[in-house]
Amino acid sequence: MDGQGNGRKPLDTAEIGALAHLYRAEIYRSTIWRTRLDTTTNWSVVTLGVALSITFSSPQASPLPLVLVGILIIFFLMLEARRYRYFNVWRARCRWMELNFMAPMLNDGDLRMDTGWQDRLAEDYRRPAYHVSLRTAIGRRIRRNYFWILLIQTAAYLGKLAVHPAALQSFGELLERAAVGPIPGWLVLGVGLLYCFSWGAIALWSLREDRKRARWRRDPLGMG
Template structure:
Protein backbone atom coordinates (compact mmCIF):
# COMPACT_ATOMS: atom_id res chain seq x y z
CA UNK A 1 0.00 0.00 0.00
CA UNK A 2 2.78 2.38 0.94
CA UNK A 3 4.72 1.61 -2.24
CA UNK A 4 1.66 2.28 -4.42
CA UNK A 5 1.00 5.54 -2.60
CA UNK A 6 4.55 6.72 -3.31
CA UNK A 7 4.26 5.45 -6.87
CA UNK A 8 1.10 7.50 -7.40
CA UNK A 9 2.75 10.59 -5.95
CA UNK A 10 5.72 10.14 -8.27
CA UNK A 11 3.51 9.75 -11.33
CA UNK A 12 1.55 12.89 -10.40
CA UNK A 13 4.85 14.77 -10.10
CA UNK A 14 6.06 13.58 -13.49
CA UNK A 15 2.75 14.43 -15.17
CA UNK A 16 2.88 17.90 -13.60
CA UNK A 17 6.41 18.49 -14.90
CA UNK A 18 5.47 17.47 -18.44
CA UNK A 19 2.26 19.53 -18.26
CA UNK A 20 4.43 22.55 -17.49
CA UNK A 21 6.58 21.76 -20.53
CA UNK A 22 3.44 21.74 -22.69
CA UNK A 23 2.59 25.23 -21.46
CA UNK A 24 6.13 26.38 -22.21
CA UNK A 25 6.04 25.40 -25.88
CA UNK A 26 2.61 27.04 -26.27
CA UNK A 27 4.01 30.21 -24.72
CA UNK A 28 6.87 30.17 -27.23
CA UNK A 29 4.37 30.03 -30.09
CA UNK A 30 2.36 32.92 -28.65
CA UNK A 31 5.47 35.04 -28.07
CA UNK A 32 6.90 34.49 -31.55
CA UNK A 33 3.53 35.29 -33.10
CA UNK A 34 3.38 38.44 -30.98
CA UNK A 35 6.82 39.50 -32.20
CA UNK A 36 5.78 38.91 -35.81
CA UNK A 37 2.62 40.98 -35.26
CA UNK A 38 4.65 43.82 -33.75
CA UNK A 39 7.06 43.89 -36.67
CA UNK A 40 4.38 43.58 -39.35
CA UNK A 41 2.13 46.28 -37.91
CA UNK A 42 4.93 48.61 -36.84
CA UNK A 43 4.26 50.82 -39.87
CA UNK A 44 2.04 50.82 -42.98
CA UNK A 45 5.12 50.12 -45.12
CA UNK A 46 6.24 47.09 -43.08
CA UNK A 47 6.18 43.76 -44.91
CA UNK A 48 3.67 41.01 -43.99
CA UNK A 49 6.47 38.46 -44.52
CA UNK A 50 7.15 37.98 -40.76
CA UNK A 51 3.62 36.62 -40.35
CA UNK A 52 4.37 34.07 -43.06
CA UNK A 53 7.74 33.04 -41.69
CA UNK A 54 6.43 32.68 -38.14
CA UNK A 55 4.26 29.84 -39.45
CA UNK A 56 7.42 27.73 -39.74
CA UNK A 57 8.20 28.30 -36.08
CA UNK A 58 4.60 27.56 -35.09
CA UNK A 59 4.75 24.21 -36.89
CA UNK A 60 8.06 23.43 -35.17
CA UNK A 61 6.63 24.28 -31.75
CA UNK A 62 3.49 22.25 -32.51
CA UNK A 63 5.52 19.15 -33.32
CA UNK A 64 7.65 19.67 -30.21
CA UNK A 65 4.55 20.07 -28.07
CA UNK A 66 2.93 16.97 -29.57
CA UNK A 67 6.03 14.96 -28.67
CA UNK A 68 5.90 16.29 -25.13
CA UNK A 69 2.19 15.53 -24.97
CA UNK A 70 2.86 11.87 -25.75
CA UNK A 71 5.17 11.69 -22.72
CA UNK A 72 2.69 13.60 -20.57
CA UNK A 73 -0.10 11.24 -21.61
CA UNK A 74 1.87 8.23 -20.33
CA UNK A 75 2.17 9.68 -16.83
CA UNK A 76 -1.41 11.02 -16.88
CA UNK A 77 -2.80 7.63 -17.90
CA UNK A 78 -0.95 5.84 -15.12
CA UNK A 79 -2.22 8.34 -12.55
CA UNK A 80 -5.78 7.92 -13.80
CA UNK A 81 -5.43 4.14 -13.78
CA UNK A 82 -4.31 4.18 -10.16
CA UNK A 83 -7.11 6.56 -9.20
CA UNK A 84 -9.70 4.41 -10.94
CA UNK A 85 -8.58 0.97 -9.74
CA UNK A 86 -6.68 1.65 -6.51
CA UNK A 87 -7.71 4.85 -4.75
CA UNK A 88 -11.42 4.88 -5.63
CA UNK A 89 -12.07 1.19 -4.65
CA UNK A 90 -10.18 1.64 -1.38
CA UNK A 91 -12.25 4.69 -0.48
CA UNK A 92 -15.57 3.26 -1.61
CA UNK A 93 -15.40 -0.47 -0.84
CA UNK A 94 -12.13 -1.20 0.92
CA UNK A 95 -11.37 -3.83 -1.74
CA UNK A 96 -8.85 -3.57 -4.56
CA UNK A 97 -10.60 -6.18 -6.78
CA UNK A 98 -7.31 -7.78 -7.82
CA UNK A 99 -9.31 -10.53 -9.50
CA UNK A 100 -9.98 -8.04 -12.31
CA UNK A 101 -6.20 -8.06 -13.03
CA UNK A 102 -5.99 -4.30 -13.41
CA UNK A 103 -2.61 -4.47 -11.69
CA UNK A 104 -1.29 -6.70 -14.48
CA UNK A 105 -1.97 -4.04 -17.08
CA UNK A 106 -0.18 -1.44 -14.97
CA UNK A 107 2.75 -3.79 -14.42
CA UNK A 108 2.97 -4.48 -18.17
CA UNK A 109 3.06 -0.74 -18.81
CA UNK A 110 6.05 -0.43 -16.51
CA UNK A 111 7.83 -3.48 -17.91
CA UNK A 112 7.21 -2.56 -21.55
CA UNK A 113 6.55 1.20 -21.58
CA UNK A 114 5.11 2.65 -24.77
CA UNK A 115 3.19 5.67 -25.95
CA UNK A 116 -0.57 5.44 -25.59
CA UNK A 117 -1.36 7.76 -28.50
CA UNK A 118 0.18 8.21 -31.94
CA UNK A 119 2.09 11.32 -32.99
CA UNK A 120 -0.73 12.45 -35.28
CA UNK A 121 -3.28 12.00 -32.52
CA UNK A 122 -1.13 14.14 -30.25
CA UNK A 123 -0.76 16.80 -32.97
CA UNK A 124 -4.52 16.86 -33.52
CA UNK A 125 -5.24 17.22 -29.82
CA UNK A 126 -2.82 20.12 -29.41
CA UNK A 127 -4.32 21.85 -32.46
CA UNK A 128 -7.82 21.51 -31.02
CA UNK A 129 -6.74 22.69 -27.57
CA UNK A 130 -4.39 25.58 -28.38
CA UNK A 131 -3.02 25.93 -31.88
CA UNK A 132 -6.35 26.49 -33.62
CA UNK A 133 -6.56 29.88 -31.92
CA UNK A 134 -2.94 30.71 -32.68
CA UNK A 135 -3.53 29.83 -36.34
CA UNK A 136 -6.72 31.89 -36.40
CA UNK A 137 -4.94 34.99 -35.08
CA UNK A 138 -2.08 34.51 -37.53
CA UNK A 139 -4.44 34.17 -40.50
CA UNK A 140 -6.64 37.13 -39.57
CA UNK A 141 -3.59 39.31 -38.90
CA UNK A 142 -2.02 38.41 -42.26
CA UNK A 143 -5.18 39.03 -44.27
CA UNK A 144 -5.81 42.22 -42.32
CA UNK A 145 -2.32 43.47 -43.09
CA UNK A 146 -2.87 42.90 -46.82
CA UNK A 147 -6.27 44.59 -46.65
CA UNK A 148 -5.35 47.83 -44.87
CA UNK A 149 -1.63 48.54 -45.42
CA UNK A 150 -0.23 50.68 -46.84
CA UNK A 151 -3.67 51.88 -47.96
CA UNK A 152 -7.11 50.23 -47.93
CA UNK A 153 -7.71 47.80 -50.78
CA UNK A 154 -9.49 48.99 -53.89
CA UNK A 155 -9.41 45.81 -56.02
CA UNK A 156 -8.77 42.06 -55.89
CA UNK A 157 -5.74 42.48 -58.15
CA UNK A 158 -4.18 44.80 -55.61
CA UNK A 159 -4.71 42.15 -52.94
CA UNK A 160 -2.81 39.59 -55.04
CA UNK A 161 -0.02 42.07 -55.71
CA UNK A 162 0.46 42.69 -52.00
CA UNK A 163 0.54 38.96 -51.27
CA UNK A 164 3.45 38.38 -53.66
CA UNK A 165 6.78 37.47 -52.05
CA UNK A 166 9.80 38.09 -54.26
CA UNK A 167 9.49 35.87 -57.36
CA UNK A 168 6.44 34.06 -55.93
CA UNK A 169 3.16 35.45 -57.32
CA UNK A 170 0.44 36.45 -54.89
CA UNK A 171 -1.96 33.68 -55.93
CA UNK A 172 0.68 31.04 -55.19
CA UNK A 173 1.45 32.50 -51.76
CA UNK A 174 -2.25 32.57 -50.88
CA UNK A 175 -2.67 29.02 -52.16
CA UNK A 176 0.19 27.85 -49.96
CA UNK A 177 -1.42 29.63 -47.03
CA UNK A 178 -4.74 27.93 -47.72
CA UNK A 179 -3.01 24.52 -47.80
CA UNK A 180 -1.25 25.40 -44.55
CA UNK A 181 -4.54 26.24 -42.82
CA UNK A 182 -6.40 23.30 -44.36
CA UNK A 183 -3.71 20.89 -43.15
CA UNK A 184 -4.23 22.05 -39.57
CA UNK A 185 -7.97 21.61 -39.95
CA UNK A 186 -7.81 18.15 -41.52
CA UNK A 187 -5.43 16.83 -38.86
CA UNK A 188 -7.61 18.24 -36.08
CA UNK A 189 -10.85 16.82 -37.49
CA UNK A 190 -9.45 13.37 -38.29
CA UNK A 191 -7.80 13.16 -34.87
CA UNK A 192 -11.05 14.16 -33.18
CA UNK A 193 -12.97 11.46 -35.00
CA UNK A 194 -10.35 8.89 -34.10
CA UNK A 195 -10.54 9.91 -30.44
CA UNK A 196 -14.32 9.47 -30.46
CA UNK A 197 -14.00 6.00 -31.99
CA UNK A 198 -11.40 5.05 -29.39
CA UNK A 199 -13.68 6.25 -26.61
CA UNK A 200 -16.62 4.23 -27.95
CA UNK A 201 -14.58 1.03 -28.19
CA UNK A 202 -12.80 1.40 -24.87
CA UNK A 203 -14.03 -0.99 -22.21
CA UNK A 204 -12.90 1.33 -19.41
CA UNK A 205 -14.12 4.82 -20.35
CA UNK A 206 -11.63 6.38 -17.93
CA UNK A 207 -8.77 4.01 -18.69
CA UNK A 208 -5.33 4.46 -20.15
CA UNK A 209 -4.79 6.53 -23.30
Protein backbone atom coordinates in the same frame (compact mmCIF):
# COMPACT_ATOMS: atom_id res chain seq x y z
CA MET B 1 -10.69 -10.32 0.93
CA ASP B 2 -9.43 -9.07 -2.46
CA GLY B 3 -6.91 -11.33 -4.12
CA GLN B 4 -8.29 -14.50 -2.60
CA GLY B 5 -9.91 -17.20 -4.70
CA ASN B 6 -8.12 -16.23 -7.90
CA GLY B 7 -4.55 -17.35 -7.22
CA ARG B 8 -3.30 -13.89 -6.29
CA LYS B 9 -1.96 -12.90 -2.93
CA PRO B 10 -3.50 -9.74 -1.46
CA LEU B 11 -1.38 -6.63 -1.18
CA ASP B 12 0.08 -6.10 2.27
CA THR B 13 0.57 -2.75 3.98
CA ALA B 14 4.12 -2.27 2.68
CA GLU B 15 3.08 -2.96 -0.91
CA ILE B 16 0.14 -0.57 -0.68
CA GLY B 17 2.53 2.05 0.70
CA ALA B 18 4.94 1.46 -2.18
CA LEU B 19 2.07 1.85 -4.65
CA ALA B 20 1.10 5.13 -2.98
CA HIS B 21 4.66 6.43 -3.40
CA LEU B 22 4.62 5.29 -7.02
CA TYR B 23 1.42 7.28 -7.57
CA ARG B 24 3.05 10.39 -6.06
CA ALA B 25 6.04 9.95 -8.38
CA GLU B 26 3.81 9.69 -11.44
CA ILE B 27 1.88 12.79 -10.37
CA TYR B 28 5.17 14.67 -10.07
CA ARG B 29 6.34 13.56 -13.51
CA SER B 30 3.02 14.45 -15.14
CA THR B 31 3.18 17.90 -13.51
CA ILE B 32 6.69 18.51 -14.82
CA TRP B 33 5.74 17.52 -18.37
CA ARG B 34 2.54 19.57 -18.18
CA THR B 35 4.69 22.60 -17.40
CA ARG B 36 6.84 21.84 -20.44
CA LEU B 37 3.71 21.89 -22.59
CA ASP B 38 2.92 25.38 -21.34
CA THR B 39 6.46 26.47 -22.22
CA THR B 40 6.18 25.62 -25.92
CA THR B 41 2.76 27.27 -26.11
CA ASN B 42 4.26 30.42 -24.59
CA TRP B 43 7.05 30.36 -27.18
CA SER B 44 4.46 30.26 -29.96
CA VAL B 45 2.49 33.14 -28.48
CA VAL B 46 5.60 35.28 -27.98
CA THR B 47 6.96 34.72 -31.51
CA LEU B 48 3.55 35.47 -33.01
CA GLY B 49 3.38 38.64 -30.92
CA VAL B 50 6.79 39.74 -32.23
CA ALA B 51 5.70 39.07 -35.82
CA LEU B 52 2.51 41.08 -35.28
CA SER B 53 4.49 44.00 -33.84
CA ILE B 54 6.87 44.06 -36.79
CA THR B 55 4.18 43.63 -39.44
CA PHE B 56 1.83 46.31 -38.09
CA SER B 57 4.57 48.76 -37.07
CA SER B 58 3.83 50.85 -40.17
CA PRO B 59 1.62 50.71 -43.28
CA GLN B 60 4.71 50.05 -45.41
CA ALA B 61 5.91 47.10 -43.28
CA SER B 62 5.95 43.74 -45.05
CA PRO B 63 3.50 40.96 -44.08
CA LEU B 64 6.34 38.46 -44.56
CA PRO B 65 7.05 38.07 -40.80
CA LEU B 66 3.55 36.64 -40.36
CA VAL B 67 4.36 34.07 -43.04
CA LEU B 68 7.74 33.15 -41.63
CA VAL B 69 6.44 32.85 -38.07
CA GLY B 70 4.30 29.98 -39.33
CA ILE B 71 7.48 27.91 -39.65
CA LEU B 72 8.30 28.53 -35.99
CA ILE B 73 4.74 27.73 -34.97
CA ILE B 74 4.95 24.41 -36.83
CA PHE B 75 8.22 23.63 -35.07
CA PHE B 76 6.77 24.48 -31.65
CA LEU B 77 3.63 22.49 -32.39
CA MET B 78 5.63 19.38 -33.33
CA LEU B 79 7.80 19.78 -30.24
CA GLU B 80 4.74 20.19 -28.05
CA ALA B 81 3.05 17.16 -29.59
CA ARG B 82 6.14 15.09 -28.79
CA ARG B 83 6.12 16.37 -25.22
CA TYR B 84 2.39 15.64 -24.98
CA ARG B 85 2.97 11.99 -25.85
CA TYR B 86 5.34 11.73 -22.88
CA PHE B 87 2.94 13.63 -20.63
CA ASN B 88 0.10 11.35 -21.66
CA VAL B 89 2.03 8.30 -20.40
CA TRP B 90 2.40 9.71 -16.89
CA ARG B 91 -1.15 11.10 -16.90
CA ALA B 92 -2.61 7.77 -18.02
CA ARG B 93 -0.76 5.86 -15.30
CA CYS B 94 -2.01 8.25 -12.62
CA ARG B 95 -5.56 8.03 -13.90
CA TRP B 96 -5.28 4.24 -14.10
CA MET B 97 -4.29 3.99 -10.44
CA GLU B 98 -6.99 6.46 -9.41
CA LEU B 99 -9.66 4.56 -11.29
CA ASN B 100 -8.69 1.02 -10.31
CA PHE B 101 -6.93 1.40 -6.95
CA MET B 102 -7.89 4.61 -5.20
CA ALA B 103 -11.57 4.76 -6.13
CA PRO B 104 -12.45 1.11 -5.25
CA MET B 105 -10.50 1.37 -2.00
CA LEU B 106 -12.35 4.54 -1.02
CA ASN B 107 -15.69 3.17 -2.17
CA ASP B 108 -15.84 -0.26 -0.53
CA GLY B 109 -12.32 -1.12 0.64
CA ASP B 110 -11.91 -3.74 -2.10
CA LEU B 111 -8.80 -3.37 -4.27
CA ARG B 112 -10.40 -5.62 -6.91
CA MET B 113 -7.21 -7.43 -7.84
CA ASP B 114 -9.28 -9.97 -9.76
CA THR B 115 -9.97 -7.46 -12.59
CA GLY B 116 -6.35 -7.57 -13.75
CA TRP B 117 -5.77 -3.82 -13.77
CA GLN B 118 -2.42 -4.27 -12.02
CA ASP B 119 -1.24 -6.57 -14.84
CA ARG B 120 -1.73 -3.82 -17.40
CA LEU B 121 0.06 -1.31 -15.20
CA ALA B 122 2.97 -3.72 -14.64
CA GLU B 123 3.23 -4.38 -18.36
CA ASP B 124 3.32 -0.66 -19.06
CA TYR B 125 6.29 -0.35 -16.71
CA ARG B 126 8.07 -3.35 -18.23
CA ARG B 127 7.56 -2.22 -21.82
CA PRO B 128 6.80 1.52 -21.77
CA ALA B 129 5.27 2.87 -24.97
CA TYR B 130 3.35 5.90 -26.14
CA HIS B 131 -0.39 5.63 -25.59
CA VAL B 132 -1.32 7.94 -28.48
CA SER B 133 0.07 8.46 -31.97
CA LEU B 134 1.94 11.59 -33.02
CA ARG B 135 -0.96 12.62 -35.25
CA THR B 136 -3.40 12.30 -32.37
CA ALA B 137 -1.09 14.33 -30.14
CA ILE B 138 -0.82 17.07 -32.78
CA GLY B 139 -4.58 17.16 -33.20
CA ARG B 140 -5.18 17.44 -29.46
CA ARG B 141 -2.70 20.28 -29.06
CA ILE B 142 -4.28 22.14 -31.98
CA ARG B 143 -7.71 21.76 -30.42
CA ARG B 144 -6.50 22.82 -26.97
CA ASN B 145 -4.24 25.78 -27.83
CA TYR B 146 -2.94 26.12 -31.36
CA PHE B 147 -6.31 26.64 -33.03
CA TRP B 148 -6.42 30.14 -31.59
CA ILE B 149 -2.77 30.83 -32.39
CA LEU B 150 -3.25 29.76 -36.01
CA LEU B 151 -6.53 31.69 -36.25
CA ILE B 152 -4.89 34.91 -35.03
CA GLN B 153 -1.96 34.42 -37.40
CA THR B 154 -4.25 33.89 -40.41
CA ALA B 155 -6.60 36.77 -39.51
CA ALA B 156 -3.69 39.14 -38.93
CA TYR B 157 -2.07 38.21 -42.25
CA LEU B 158 -5.27 38.72 -44.23
CA GLY B 159 -5.98 41.91 -42.31
CA LYS B 160 -2.54 43.26 -43.15
CA LEU B 161 -3.10 42.58 -46.84
CA ALA B 162 -6.54 44.19 -46.69
CA VAL B 163 -5.66 47.50 -44.99
CA HIS B 164 -1.98 48.28 -45.65
CA PRO B 165 -0.71 50.41 -47.23
CA ALA B 166 -4.27 51.36 -48.20
CA ALA B 167 -7.68 49.73 -48.30
CA LEU B 168 -7.83 46.81 -50.72
CA GLN B 169 -9.62 47.61 -53.99
CA SER B 170 -9.51 44.40 -56.04
CA PHE B 171 -8.59 40.72 -55.98
CA GLY B 172 -5.69 41.42 -58.32
CA GLU B 173 -4.30 43.88 -55.80
CA LEU B 174 -4.60 41.19 -53.12
CA LEU B 175 -2.46 38.84 -55.21
CA GLU B 176 0.05 41.61 -55.79
CA ARG B 177 0.39 42.34 -52.08
CA ALA B 178 0.67 38.65 -51.21
CA ALA B 179 3.61 38.11 -53.57
CA VAL B 180 6.95 37.48 -51.88
CA GLY B 181 9.84 38.41 -54.17
CA PRO B 182 9.72 36.12 -57.21
CA ILE B 183 6.99 33.95 -55.64
CA PRO B 184 3.57 34.94 -57.05
CA GLY B 185 0.78 35.91 -54.70
CA TRP B 186 -1.54 33.11 -55.80
CA LEU B 187 1.08 30.55 -54.79
CA VAL B 188 1.66 32.17 -51.39
CA LEU B 189 -2.08 32.26 -50.69
CA GLY B 190 -2.46 28.69 -51.94
CA VAL B 191 0.26 27.42 -49.59
CA GLY B 192 -1.36 29.38 -46.76
CA LEU B 193 -4.72 27.79 -47.49
CA LEU B 194 -3.11 24.34 -47.51
CA TYR B 195 -1.33 25.22 -44.25
CA CYS B 196 -4.62 26.07 -42.50
CA PHE B 197 -6.58 23.20 -44.06
CA SER B 198 -3.98 20.60 -43.06
CA TRP B 199 -3.93 21.53 -39.37
CA GLY B 200 -7.71 21.85 -39.33
CA ALA B 201 -8.10 18.39 -40.90
CA ILE B 202 -5.74 16.83 -38.34
CA ALA B 203 -7.65 18.50 -35.49
CA LEU B 204 -11.02 17.23 -36.77
CA TRP B 205 -9.62 13.75 -37.37
CA SER B 206 -8.23 13.53 -33.84
CA LEU B 207 -11.53 14.78 -32.39
CA ARG B 208 -13.42 12.05 -34.24
CA GLU B 209 -10.91 9.40 -33.15
CA ASP B 210 -11.03 10.51 -29.51
CA ARG B 211 -14.81 10.35 -29.50
CA LYS B 212 -14.78 6.95 -31.15
CA ARG B 213 -12.15 5.74 -28.70
CA ALA B 214 -14.19 6.88 -25.72
CA ARG B 215 -17.45 5.45 -27.05
CA TRP B 216 -16.33 2.15 -28.51
CA ARG B 217 -13.32 1.22 -26.42
CA ARG B 218 -13.07 -2.52 -26.88
CA ASP B 219 -10.32 -3.11 -24.36
CA PRO B 220 -11.68 -2.48 -20.85
CA LEU B 221 -8.11 -2.46 -19.56
CA GLY B 222 -6.88 0.13 -22.05
CA MET B 223 -4.77 3.02 -20.81
CA GLY B 224 -4.25 6.45 -22.33
